[in-house]
Amino acid sequence: MMKDSRGTYSVRKHGALPLFCAALLLANQADAHIVAGEAVGFISGMEHPVGGVDHIIAMVAVGLWGAQLGAPAVWLLPITFPLVMAFAGFLGLVGVALPGIEIGIALSGVCLGACVLAELRPPSWIAALLVGAFGLFHGYAHGVELPPGENALLYSMGFVLATGLLHATGIALGFLHRWGWGRSALRGAGAVILCGGLYFAWAAIV
């Protein structure tokens, strides 16, 4: 240890030493025996819904549209989507067949993007019905892809939380709707989501 110019020892000057010691002890999790793609726990569950851009844009679009529509759609849509999605995930897990999943997912981006772009204002129950129908495709795809693992509960918690947070992101962005420039920005985001949906629809068909 060195004294500073005043002949004293300061944490500011020598703070690097304890930090270095502490950093040495920051142990990483030993992942040696975890098989890639397994449902290990909470974090791997959170990673699943954000693993595909087609899913992300649809889920954010639900939040954006809900924010544009205001109450009660702002909370009705983010409740409907995860519930229907989980139901479809259940169907996928137990092996019920549902055709046209990829096209349905891509169309969800197209339709929801168009709704945000045009600021469509249907009655809440129609909006919930539309969002629920698309949630069916997303949930089924997730359910079919859910890998086996050691802790279904922690994985499902991460999965549901990540889905909800994606909606919350859309809703938070949707607060821009109170300003004129914000409304334009949201409609721009709707256009981007629409284009993304078209791209995925093209990829699903071709």
Add this chain to the structure above:
Amino acid sequence: MTPTRPHLAVYALVSTALLAPGLAEAHLVATGMGPICDGVVHFSVSPEDFLPVVILGLFAGLRGPRQARLALFVLTGAWLAGGLVALGGFAPPTLVLAVGTAVLFFLLGGLLAWNPSSPPWVVLSVAAGVGLVRGLDDLAGAPTSLADVAILGGICGCVLAVCALTASVTLPLKRLGLIVAVRVGGSWMAALGLLLAGWIIRYGNRIH
């Protein structure tokens, strides 16, 4: 205050000691501080235990103080009864309990999301169901001893405290926005139950 050399050494030692990782023995229920603490820790690190208690507390709180009080004692009593039955060796297979847990997750979450004006027997029935199923599951296969009864006591103490605390969160809620936020949480819980049920059907019991 300007630290001197010993201060820095202590600072370094404390920093490193705080970061020294310990073994996660959550489900071994061995805190070394006695069976009651083991029960408390078991409850605290088991989402299959504390999540339904939290959701039930929130739901009961929205129903008013009378139903919240009733739910609190019915839940704890049923948990104790379930645990004692399991200690007596009468627990059903764990797969049945896992399915029961998934169904209760869905039911509880659905009720909170829907938030209907229901008679008291609804919340009391759900409380009794949650308590029995989770109590049975917690102590299923455990050897019958005084220590295990004490573990059950620790768990039930936690159930009582957590349910009371969460009910007290929603009891005074009047603003629609906050109630909606709680109900959104309920819908997530219901979604969790559905996923869990599908998972158990496909892959077997994977709750623990």
